[in-house]
Each structure stands twice: as structure tokens, then as C-alpha cells.
Amino acid sequence: MYYTEKILLLGSGELGKEVIIEAQRLGVETIAVDRYADAPAMQVAHRSYVIDMLDPAEVRRVIEAEQPDLIVPEIEAIATAELVKLEEEGYRVIPTATAARLTMDREGIRRLAAETLGLPTAKYRFAASFEEFVTATEAIGFPCVIKPIMSSSGKGQSVCRSAEDRERCWKVAMEGGRVQATKVIVEEFISFDSEITLLTVRSTNGTLFCAPIGHLQQDGDYIESWQPHTMTEEQLEQAKQIAATITEALGGFGLFGVELFLSKDQVYFSEVSPRPHDTGLVTLVTQNLSEFALHVRAILGLPIPEITLLSPGASRPLKAKQAMDHYRIEGVADALATSNTQLRIFRKPLATAGRRLAVALSTADTVEQARELARQAWEQLRLVADEHE
Secondary structure, three states: OOOOOOEEEEEOOHHHHHHHHHHHHOOOEEEEEEOOOOOHHHHHHOOEOOOOOOOHHHHHHHHHOOOEEEEEOOOOOOOHHHHHHHHHOOEEEOOOOHHHHHHOOOOHHHHHHHOOOOOOOOOOOEEEEEHHHHHHHHOOOOEEEEEOOOOOOOOOOOOEHHHHHHHHHHHHHHHOOOOOOOEEEEEOOOOOOOEEEEEEEEEEEEEEOOOEEEOOOOOOEEEEEOOOOOOHHHHHHHHHHHHHHHHHHOOOOEEEEEEEEEEOEEEEEEEEOOOOHHHHHHHHHEEEOOHHHHHHHHOOOOOOOOOOOOOOOOEEEEEOOEEOOOOEEOOOOHHHOOOOOOEEEEEOOOOOOEEEEEEEEOOOHHHHHHHHHHHHHHHOEEEEEEOOO
């Protein structure tokens, strides 16, 4: 082999599964690691491990046993301090161990973006106790957005609309983090026209951008995404400048999901993930190279001649409304009868409330048509308890 021979994925959900598939297409040996058995990426990897991802000793044990060429974090909840140590010992972490550590919590990345790089963001305060939280909400004003400093898929996020709402929002944040919450961020509620993900790739070719992806969120998690999102030339240029600045500061090679708010007069930085983004699932049907193919090429040091939007498209995820130990997805045939539509069924072993279990992906001549097709396909899917398991 003339490049990387083995990658170890820390986090093995549906996004990691697509990364594993793309790596194997290029002949790479793959190892999937997560906190639970039979995770989506484990189903396609060469080998897998189930460990406590926040236990430094467990993370080190697996990495030293496998000796991977690349360590690829795919979720936030990892013992990132141990990754920093491993990188100092000669292991290569994607994009860097520092980037993984900074983006693990909202405090690190927000302070980098706003205080070090001077990027436009919503006003914010951090609070490590309920008393500090009260003070922060008074400083920011109502309504304000409350988030744990570490969470994903909108877990623990809420809008605090009044002083009477504080206790509820504090409790939601404390219970919703990826690890036991110790601190929250209180953000100014920005009046924006839309929000986008600008997938940004740092590779041997330099920094490249995908067409902007628009998305709708509910309770902090995306319920629909589409590509391309309409932007003015000025907005797009400002968005690219923000994305280039934050990803250059983080360094390394790979794909970054840069989340931005768009208003008529300003583009605001929101968050960044140094890995494929859930809203970017739509690229599986819209681009010549999906976000997963781009990520793998970039981290392997392989060229990316161009990123081409082949068709407007949209995605619509199927999410569980309640917990189920055993479930099945019905309506697959009816969903696939929808024109220009594909499905990805993740086969997660358990359904928990709000968990993504599948996604409908549609293309069309226009974004509006693609969104309607994805909605039609999504409406055919039904999640039911499987009593025969």
C-alpha cells in the first residue's frame, strides 16, 4: 500500500458507518470502537471493540493493541486528553488531538472562535452552577438558548423565555449532555433568516467547500436538510471566510461541518465538528463525492480534484418517538416507490426517544421538489415494536 493501511474509528454510528465503507473502498483496514455493541459502523468494519469511550485507559488499551495509522474521532464524547498524550507519542489523530479536544465542548470552540479569532457569534456566557446560570440569563436577556457544553443532536438544548423558565431549562441541560453536565452555555437568541452547514474540506489540494446545506432543527436536532441552500454572493463569501478561518485554526486534514446562522446583514458562526455532519447525509445523493468520501480522501492525503453538485437534493431522518428494545421499520417498499429516492437504514440495536434510525434521500430538478419527495418517502416509514424478538 502507498498510503494509510489501518484506521481506527472512535464512534461507530451511522456517519461512522459511511466513513468505514468509503475507507474500505480504498483498501484500508478498519476498526470500529464505541460504547455499545453492534453499532452501525461495527456491522461493516473488519474488527470492533466495545469500551467506555471516556475512560482514558480503555481508549489507550485499544489503540496500543491495534497500532492504527490514523485515529479518527467520530463523536464528541471521547477521552480527548488521552488523545493529546497519544499524539505526543507519535500517533496521528484526525484532524489533530487539539481539534478533537477543543470541539468536544462548546466552551473551547466558542472561546477560540469569538475571543481568539474574532469571528461573529451570538453573545454568550458560561455557567457552572444554577446561581451562575441565573446571572448569565440576566446578562444575556430573554429569550436565550441554553445548551450543555458537551452534547450532540440537540440533546439538553432548550430556549429559556422567562425567569420562571430557568429551573426547567437548567434541568434539561443537566440531564441532556453526552456526559454528566457540569456547565452550560447561555446564548443570545439571534433573529436569523436561516441556518446552514458549510462542509469544509482541508486536503492536499488546500481548502475546498461543498455547496451550502440548509436545514431545519427541532429541539436542537435536524429534521430536514437540503442542498444547495440559496445565499447571496456576499453571504456565501462571508460564510467561506468564517469556515476557512476556524478550520485553519483547528488544523489537520479532513472534513469539517461548520454551522452558521444567516441574517440579511451578517453571517454568524455557531459550531464546528471536525468530522462529517448529520445534515450532510444529503451529499450521498447530491455530489460526485459524498462528505464521507471527501473525509476519507482528505485524511488519507489523497487528491480531491473537484467537488461537483450533481443534483439538488434533500434528506429527512426517521426518529424514534419512544424507547423500544426491539423494533422494525415498516413501509420501506412504499418509501422506495417514491421517485428519485433512496433510503439508509442504520440498524441500530436499540431505539431511544429522538434517536435517528433511518433517513430518506431524494433528488429532483429543484430543492423544493426534492424536499417534497423526501417528505413523501419519510411519511411512508413507520417504526413499530417487534414483539417476535
